[in-house]
Amino acid sequence: MNILVTGGAGFIGSHIVDDLVQAGHHVHILDNLSTGLKENVNASAVFHHGDLLDHRLAEVFAAAQPEVVIHHAAQIDVQTSLTNPLVDAKINILGTIALLEQCREHGVRKLIYASSAAVYGTPQYLSIDEAHPVRPLSFYGISKHTPEHYIENFAFLYGMDFTILRYANVYGVRQDPKGEGGVVAVFVDKLLGGRQPVIYGNGEQTRDFIYVKDIVSANRAALDKGSRGIYNISCNEQTSVNDLLKEMCSICGSSFNPSYEPARTGDIVHSRLDNRAALKALGWSPAFTLRDGLGATIAYYKMQYQAGF
Incomplete structure (x- = not known):
């Protein structure tokens, strides 16, 4: 199958590309490398350096002839969206529209879109299912x-x-x-670098953490399932930021000694996403526990530090 992955040099997108290549698909990547890295690009994929609003987007589609487009190119930082909402909207909204127009022009069978729990805003109940009201607290959630x-x-x-x-x-x-980066990557960097982690708020705010390989398997399932559906991809578990850091300290052999700063604008207090719809429609479920995922992540960064990166 011919597949185009936007943002395919980024954190999540590059893992999806690796999985697709291993499965024998013909993969093209579109990435402007603003946050993605060239070293993340799978050698067996075709790389196009550009962005969604580039006039050459049509040329990328003509070269790739994709049956499926997996869309991960985005402005992903909540705080950036608050300080520069125009750029946030340009990339996330106008960029997606430009992509959709090319999908229409080139007869793409399916688009898989990476959305976010940020669309829900402050939860009215937990776990948050897909019928929950959509009331984002940040411009990022809107975009x-x-x-x-x-x-x-x-x-x-x-x-x-x-x-x-x-x-x-x-x-x-x-x-x-x-x-x-997300809080896990930030904490790892602090712990392995011997610096004090910073927690915004009192640390009792909770999040639903999911390992990137579980995201990959959900995208793989969506290639042929989940037609015209919206699905939460989560572990359906709540972990406080304090407990997250304690678990990471345990794995790293570090003491728990964070500094606390005021909570940031646009951050919700608690979150947990109901994943039962994805389990039913996609035949998907998360395979990694939090400790397993954290262990794999920390082991990777330890290797990077030992290699001098």
């Missing part, structure tokens, strides 16, 4: 949710299939702790 409507309408108007995956808090190997 990830708005494309869902465009995708649904393009599908209705032009017959394209889609699956929308709303991710919980993803962590794992290749996540950049020095850029817009």
Whole structure:
């Protein structure tokens, strides 16, 4: 199968590309390397250096002739969306529209879209299922949710299939702790570097953490399942930031000694996503416990530190 992965040099996208290549698919990558890394690009994939609003996007589609497009290229940082909402909207909303137009022009069978738990905002109940009201607290949440409507309408108007995956808090190997990385990568960087981790708020806020390889398997399942559906991809478990850091300290052999800073604007207090719809429609379930995923992630970064990176 010919598959185009946008953001395929990034943290999550590169893992998906590796899996697709291993499965024997013909994979093209579109990435502008603003946050992705060239060293993440699978040697068996075809790499196109560019972004979604590049005038050469049509050329990428003509070269790739994709049957399926997996869309991960995005502005992913909540704080950036608050300080620069125009850039956030340009990348996440207008970029997705440009992609959809090329999908229509080139007869793409299906689009798989990486959405976010940020679309829900403050939970009215836990676990959050897909019927939960959508009331994002940040511009990032708005810019990830708005494309869902465009995708649904393009599908209705032009017959394209889609699956929308709303991710919980993803962590794992290749996540950049020095850029817009998630809390796990940031904590690993601090712990292995012998520096004090910072927790925003009192640390009792909870998140639903999911290992990147479980995200990969959900995307693999969505290639042929989950037609025109929206699904939470999560572990359906709550872990406080304090407990997360304690677990990581245990694995690293470090003492638990964080500093606490004021909570950040746009951050919710508690989150847990109900994943039962994905289990039913995609035949998917998470395979990694939090400790297993953290262990694999920390082992990777330890190797990087020992190699001098």
